[in-house]
Amino acid sequence: MADWTDCLNFGIRVAKEASEVVLSALQQKKEVNLKSSPADLVTETDQRVEKILISAIRKQFPQHRFIGEESVAAGERVQLTDCPTWIIDPIDGTVNFVHRFPFVAISIAFTVNKQTEFGIVYSCVEDKLFHAQRGRGAFLNREPLHTSGQEDISRCVVVTEIGAERDDLALSTMTSNIFRLLKLPVHGVRALGTAAVDMCQVATGGADAYYHIGMHCWDIAASAIIVQEAGGVVMDTDGSEFDMMSRRVIAASSSAVANRIAQVIQAFPCCRDDEDPHELRL
Numbered sequence: 001m002a003d004w005t006d007c008l009n010f011g012i013r014v015a016k017e018a019s020e021v022v023l024s025a026l027q028q029k030k031e032v033n034l035k036s037s038p039a040d041l042v043t044e045t046d047q048r049v050e051k052i053l054i055s056a057i058r059k060q061f062p063q064h065r066f067i068g069e070e071s072v073a074a075g076e077r078v079q080l081t082d083c084p085t086w087i088i089d090p091i092d093g094t095v096n097f098v099h100r101f102p103f104v105a106i107s108i109a110f111t112v113n114k115q116t117e118f119g120i121v122y123s124c125v126e127d128k129l130f131h132a133q134r135g136r137g138a139f140l141n142r143e144p145l146h147t148s149g150q151e152d153i154s155r156c157v158v159v160t161e162i163g164a165e166r167d168d169l170a171l172s173t174m175t176s177n178i179f180r181l182l183k184l185p186v187h188g189v190r191a192l193g194t195a196a197v198d199m200c201q202v203a204t205g206g207a208d209a210y211y212h213i214g215m216h217c218w219d220i221a222a223s224a225i226i227v228q229e230a231g232g233v234v235m236d237t238d239g240s241e242f243d244m245m246s247r248r249v250i251a252a253s254s255s256a257v258a259n260r261i262a263q264v265i266q267a268f269p270c271c272r273d274d275e276d277p278h279e280l281r282l
């Protein structure tokens with residue numbers, strides 16, 4: 001089995017270096033632009049940090065490929081091949097970054113043969129480094145992580161997000177999903193504003209489950225392996241196998257909790273990340 005530890009260590013190093021740029025820009029005035037909706041924001045720092053990360057990694061590993069949030073926003077297509085591929089979100093939690101709400105993360109996943117080999121989530125303000133390598137466990141600041149193991153939905157704290165999708169169907173589906181979970185009941189519903197850090201809460205056992213519809217592969221690819229390696233379960237919201245391109249995810253402390261959430265929540269239609277929305281499907 002190939003060992004990608006050198007790549008993991010390099011990814012951790014560049015994520016920490018790039019976080020200096022995020023932290024210093026956090027205090028400054030920002031120029032904010034809109035992408036797909038009034039809640040889908042981008043700043044010059046998102047673009048700059050993505051360029052810093054990709055150019056440093058490309059210099060070290062010239063054969064590797066990239067899927068980066070801001071490169072895709074600039075027109076690149078999402079194509080996950082069997083080649084070693086870095087999936088990068090330079091600032092997960094851009095709305096938080098703009099408002100200085102203190103949860104912003106650099107998220108980096110690495111895949112080979114379409115399988116995730118490792119994930120890195122660096123929560124910059126908290127100075128928390130989450131990482132996991134396939135088959136080798138999950139860690140927070142190098143200390144091992146374990147999910148809560150909770151199996152009873154009525155004792156769960158569930159994390160979710162009202163993301164950037166703001167059409168009527170998306171909004172009514174997301175709010176009624178929260179209503180249905182609260183009526184089960186669950187102990188509480190939380191949102192930190194970054195899918196990557198939200199999901200890492202499940203890996204720490206601080207939350208028991210997370211679900212989201214409408215996020216993108218770069219938001220959750222790294223945290224998915226962190227949850228799995230911490231002993232958790234990751235699946236599609238319809239209960240099928242996790243597919244990072246589907247824009248739907250449940251991450252939970254146990255299969256029982258994941259399946260219960262899949263029974264309760266509904267999804268709204270989203271174009272897959274690896275599908276061109278302008279291409280006609282025949």
Ligand code: IPD
Pocket residue numbers: 040041069089091092093094095161162163164192193194195196214215216219
């Ligand atoms: C967003 C965050 C947010 C989620 C959105 C994502 P970004 O990522 O993860 O929590 O609700 O769906 O798009 O745009 O800040 O990288």
